[in-house]
Amino acid sequence: MAFVSISEPSRAGARWAPFALGFRPFFLLAGVAAVVLIAIWAVAFALGTTMGSYYGFIGWHSHEMLFGYSAAVVAGFLLTAARNWTGVQTVRGLRLALLAALWLAARVLALLPVPPWLNAAVDLAFLPLVMLALLFPVLRARHYKSLLFVALLLALSGANLLVHLELLGIAATAGAGTYLAVGLILLIIVIMGGRVIPFFTEKGVDGFQRREWPWLERIAPLSVLLVGVVDAVVPQPVPVALSAGAAALINGVRLAGWYTHGIWRVPLLWVLQVGYAWLVLGLALKALAAAGGFGTLLALHALTIGAIGGITLGMMARVSLGHTGRMLAPPAVMAWAFGLLYGAALVRVFLPLLNDSYAASVVLAAAFWTAAFALFLFSYALILLKPRVDGLPG
Numbered sequence: 001m002a003f004v005s006i007s008e009p010s011r012a013g014a015r016w017a018p019f020a021l022g023f024r025p026f027f028l029l030a031g032v033a034a035v036v037l038i039a040i041w042a043v044a045f046a047l048g049t050t051m052g053s054y055y056g057f058i059g060w061h062s063h064e065m066l067f068g069y070s071a072a073v074v075a076g077f078l079l080t081a082a083r084n085w086t087g088v089q090t091v092r093g094l095r096l097a098l099l100a101a102l103w104l105a106a107r108v109l110a111l112l113p114v115p116p117w118l119n120a121a122v123d124l125a126f127l128p129l130v131m132l133a134l135l136f137p138v139l140r141a142r143h144y145k146s147l148l149f150v151a152l153l154l155a156l157s158g159a160n161l162l163v164h165l166e167l168l169g170i171a172a173t174a175g176a177g178t179y180l181a182v183g184l185i186l187l188i189i190v191i192m193g194g195r196v197i198p199f200f201t202e203k204g205v206d207g208f209q210r211r212e213w214p215w216l217e218r219i220a221p222l223s224v225l226l227v228g229v230v231d232a233v234v235p236q237p238v239p240v241a242l243s244a245g246a247a248a249l250i251n252g253v254r255l256a257g258w259y260t261h262g263i264w265r266v267p268l269l270w271v272l273q274v275g276y277a278w279l280v281l282g283l284a285l286k287a288l289a290a291a292g293g294f295g296t297l298l299a300l301h302a303l304t305i306g307a308i309g310g311i312t313l314g315m316m317a318r319v320s321l322g323h324t325g326r327m328l329a330p331p332a333v334m335a336w337a338f339g340l341l342y343g344a345a346l347v348r349v350f351l352p353l354l355n356d357s358y359a360a361s362v363v364l365a366a367a368f369w370t371a372a373f374a375l376f377l378f379s380y381a382l383i384l385l386k387p388r389v390d391g392l393p394g
Contacts, residue, residue: 017387019093021394022079023323025100027316028384030072033107034309034373037064042366046359054110054119055167059174065304066181067123067160068107073312074156074188075103075130078149080323082134086141091133099133102126120164127157148191156184159232176232183228186279186303189311190224190251197272198258200318204269204328205262212257220254223247227283241290244299248283255280268328271314271338278306278345285349298349305369306345313341313376320380325390330379337375344368 018024041061044051053060083090091099106123131153138146162177194217198210223246230243255276263269282302289296317330317337348365352358388394 016093018385019096019100020387021083021092021323022090022096023076023316023319024384025096026072026076026079026103027320028377028381029100029103030069030076030312030316031373031377031380033064033069033072035370035377037061037068037107038366039370042363042370045366046363052111052113054114054116055163059163059167060110062178063163064107064110066178066185067127067156067163068103070181070185070308070312071127071130071156072103073316074153074185075099075126077192077315077319078134078153079130080319082137082146082149085146086137086143088137088141090137095133099126099129102129116168120168124157124160124164127153127160131157149188152184152188156181159184179231179235180228182300182303182308183224183231185308187221187224187228189275189279189307190221192315193272193276193311194220194254196315197276200272201258201260201263201269204266205260208260208262210258212254216250216254216257220250223250224283227286237290237292241287244283244290245287248280248287251276251283252280267335267338268314268318268330271317272311274338274342275307275310275314278302278310278342282307294353298352301348301365302345305348305365306342309345309369310338310341313338313372317376317380320383323388323394324383324386325388325392326383333375334379337372337379340368340372340375344372 018028040051044057050057051060055063079090079096082088102122103126106119106126109119109122131150134146134153135150138144138150159177159181162171162173162180165171166174166177198212202208202210223243227240227243227247230239255273258273258276263273282299285294285299285302286296288294289299317334318328321328321330344365344367347361347368351361351364
């Protein structure tokens with residue numbers, strides 16, 4: 001279970017609370033980014049204005065949700081979990097503050113009239129540094145299983161490089177980089193979800209025992225990886241439809257083995273299982289879209305808002321409680337936050353199917369999304385900024 005538990009491994013020297021452990025600054029920054037970046041983009045969209053961004057209007061939206069928001073959550077989670085996996089203290093204090101400042105600088109520079117090379121250099125530096133911060137404790141502890149996540153961070157860095165190569169006028173690779181990033185983030189979710197979702201469900205629902213098949217556990221991540229590779233390398237209708245359809249079926253069966261009606265009494269459980277259901281739905285919609293059923297953007301937003309948004313919000317809510325010494329009982333308002341987040345996914349994916357509803361779906365989904373993360377910040381900002389309630393470091 002070493003890959004599952006992210007509990008406190010031992011006592012260590014105290015540090016200033018906001019930078020005592022990776023989840024604190026990065027979950028807080030992710031929450032702020034989720035509110036501010038989407039609010040800015042939605043207002044610009046509603047007013048019909050263009051933004052003076054290094055990435056362009058649509059490019060800024062996609063890049064910042066993947067390499068801004070999602071990368072912050074991934075960094076916060078891995079830099080926290082790795083301490084327990086390895087028993088070695090991960091980056092904290094001044095070095096963690098500088099890493100967070102680098103992430104923030106990349107968000108700000110994208111909106112300023114600075115040279116493109118500076119934008120690229122600052123943004124491209126973040127993920128490799130997170131990778132190194134993860135690599136050192138992994139090697140020191142010889143916990144070689146965790147090298148998988150080092151490799152995924154390296155691949156995500158490569159996807160970001162593909163985006164910047166096009167923006168710098170070197171190669172037309174931004175689309176491939178974007179779709180590869182979506183696939184890699186989904187892969188991280190599938191790997192970690194397979195470890196923590198059934199584990200949390202068994203702990204949270206009396207008498208529940210997961211139903212799983214070893215062969216299915218092995219191929220579920222591979223199926224999602226294949227979808228990402230096909231998207232980036234051979235984005236043709238037949239291979240996309242076949243790979244996405246197979247991945248939907250495989251992960252749907254996997255999710256069915258974790259389900260029990262008892263999750264609906266525990267928001268921290270149902271938010272994760274509903275998020276995984278959005279992954280299955282998004283893959284199925286992707287297969288249908290490739291077959292000519294409807295636009296691919298609907299499937300993309302099922303995967304990004306529903307799966308990535310839902311599961312990351314749920315994990316931030318849970319990890320922030322557990323790693324500050326609190327009971328795993330979120331503020332009651334978080335059930336509304338989870339509902340608003342999935343409401344955003346429903347609106348963004350299905351409302352455009354109605355005539356003349358595209359613009360309304362974008363604005364309404366953005367409103368639901370920002371409200372969900374505003375509730376997260378309202379509920380968790382002080383939790384992330386204050387020391388642990390039990391006096392332990394972290």
